[in-house]
Amino acid sequence: MSARIQLDNPHAFYTNLDYISGRVVLSLNSDExxxxxxxxxxxxxxxxxxxxxxPHGSGHQRRDxxxxxxxxxxxxxxVSQVFPTDEGPGAGTRGAMYTLRPGQHEYPFRFKIPFNNGCSDPQNQQLGAGGLAGFAALGGLQQLQYRHVKRTLPPSLTGFPGEAEIRYFVKVTVQRPGIFRENWRSAIGFRFLPIEPPRSPPTSNEVFARRPYEFQSGLAGFAKKNKLFNSRKPSRLSDTAPRGEVDARLPSPAILTCNEPLPLRIIIRKLNESPEYxxxxxxxxxxxxxxxxxxxDVARTELSTWVMMSLNGLSIPVGNPSDKLRNETVVDKMLWDRIPLPNTVAPSxxxxxxxxxxxxxxxxxxxxxxxxxxQPQTVxxxxxxxxxxYSGISPPPALLNAMASRPAVPARPSASNAPRPAARPSAARPPQQPAYDPAYPPQLTTPYVPEDDAPPSYEDAMADEITPADGPRREYSGVTDVNSPALDAKTPQYSARHGDPGPGGGEGSGSGPGGAVV
Structure with missing residues (x-):
């Protein structure tokens, strides 16, 4: 017997409000x-x-x-039960045993990907920990003590093997009745990239980083090497070497878009009179x-770098010695405006x-x-x-209209006095940033104290009425480290035979015209 999943028209990646559909193909060699x-x-x-x-702790704090x-x-x-269904054979008698004949059997499925994550839902935590029977053994009791963030679903992320991973997949579980009969399952992964928050209307405001520069006056170097006599001729410079400032600017707020070039401006400002270029x-x-x-209670920060461009040996004149004081020269953006962000960069x-x-x-x-x-002298x-x-996937207009017309919701009382698990003094986790995102209001509150006690998610409530986002889909690999392959729709499916908890079960386991100066 084999069970596998076939996705209909698999995408390079999926996003919020997308439908992900396909078929479960069950191949039997005998009655089952x-x-x-x-x-x-x-x-x-x-x-x-x-x-x-x-080693110097006492009691339970001591660790060798x-x-x-x-x-x-x-x-x-x-979770969706595709057999038996409410309309199919055996409707109303779930839990019974059915005999499937040899051959190939297909069962369609269809899901709509929501907006916000659902890990603050206690039912998901219980189901994800293997049901109530395996709850304590698989860490489910401790899971209820975690602090939960209610925001839009995060993007797929790999590249930190054994340390950090965000992955999405579709899984089928075939339940076989009997104490000694193992359930069969198969899964296929897919990449996910979230819809970006609504953007503010464009303005002329910019954020910038600025640094001054100044060259030393006088004899600063030598002219080019004389090829014929293999000697150097000294070059005398003026007593007033150039001095000025360099700005790097981005539109405010400073937002970059996946797979798009940088909206960068570099401006060089003249601050003194000098005959040199x-x-x-x-x-x-x-x-x-x-x-x-x-x-x-343990935290670690990993740094990743992407060198988008590195140009050396340039000799591009900036301005002219005859320019007026405080004259600004804008560096030609042709140097970088065709270089997009790599497709391994995940949205924030x-x-x-x-x-x-x-x-x-x-x-x-x-x-x-x-x-x-x-001259050899450089700065x-x-x-x-x-x-x-941002991901570059714009919210559909229907969603923006729904958000603009949503009714006001009264604020809930603060949950700051709720009990929290004590942190270990040896490696205390730093305080987390406030996780309320005004663009994506959080989900329904739960009996367990989440990190953000907030109103129900209007976007998720409207999700069934809104069509998927229509617009360009950029490339996204989800891999921070190219040595760690992403799990996607082309990844071979894995199959295993082991116990599964059944329905609801899981596998257990500076802004403005003034800018900001840096």
Whole structure:
């Protein structure tokens, strides 16, 4: 017997409000007794860290070796029973046993991906931990103590093997009645990229990073080497070397878009009179990703870098010695405006045990001298921004209209006085950022104290009435490290034979015209 999943028209990646559909194909060589066939749409955010040693502690705080700690959040969990169905044979008699004849049997399924994560739902936590029977054994009791973030679903993320991972998949479970008969299952993964929050109307405001530069006056170097006599001729410079400022600017708010070029401007400002020219000699643009990994009371930050461009040996004159003071020269954006963000860059996100933030570093190299005689003296000016990265998938107009017309919801009382699990003094987790996202209001509150006690999710309530997002779909691999392959629709399915808990069961386991100066 074999059970496999075939997706209808598999996408390179899926997003919120998309339908993911397909068929469960069951191939039997002989008669087989089946009680139910379940299809599950799941998303998991898993982290694993090592709690450091504490040989000088006392009692339960004393540890002579590092021990692993984990967190596993079911950010997405939907279940559909495709056999027997309410309309099919055996309707109304679920739990009975059915005999399927040899041959191939197909059962269609269809899910709609919601907006917000559902790990704060206690039912999902219980189901994801293997049902009530395996709840304590698989860490379900501890799962109820985790702090949960209610935001839009996070993107697929790999690249930190054994430490951090966000993955999505469709799984089928074939239940076979009998004490010694194992259930069969198969799964196929897919990539997920969330719809971006609504953007503010464009303005002329910019955020910027600024640094001054100044060259030393006098004899700063030598002219080009004389090839005929193998000697150097000294070059005398003026007593007033160029001085000025360099700005790197982004539109405010500072938002970059996956797979799109940088909306960057570089401006060089003249601050003194000098007969020498200023030259752009090098330019490097680097995106720096900071991934905060949390597991219980342990936290670790992983840095990832993407060098988007690195140009050296340039000799591009900037302005002219005859320009007026405080004259601004804009560097030609043709140097970078055709270089998109790599498809391995995930949008910024914040979920229960993982947070991704970004900085953009622009390193400008300047030299001075005369055309054909640039002096060896150069300056390197690093300019940094904190930026947000959006997916580039715009919300459908129907959703924006629904959000604009939603009724006001009274604020709920603060849950700051709710009891929380005590943190271990040896490796305390840093306080988490407030996770309320005004663009995506949180989901229904639960009996367990979530990190954000907030109104029901209007977007999820409207999701069934809104069509999927219609617009360009950019490339996205979900892989931070190219040595770690992503799990996607082309990944071979895995199959296993083991016990499954059944229906509801799981597998267990500075802004404005003034800007901001940096």
């Amino acid at each position: 007794n089946i009680s139910a066939i379940l299809v599950k749409l799941e998303g998991e955010s898993q982290t694993k860290l090592m709690r450091p040693m504490n 070796r590092a021990i692993p700690v984990t967190e596993n959040h079911k950010v997405l969990y939907k 200023v030259f752009l000699t090098s330019l490097q643009v680097t995106l720096i990703g900071s991934t905060e990994v949390r597991a219980q 996100f914040h979920t229960c045990n993982l947070t991704r933030r970004y900085e953009l570093e622009v390193k400008v190299g300047l030299g001075y001298g005369m055309p054909g005689d640039i 390197q000016l690093p300019l940094r921004f904190q930026t947000e990265i």
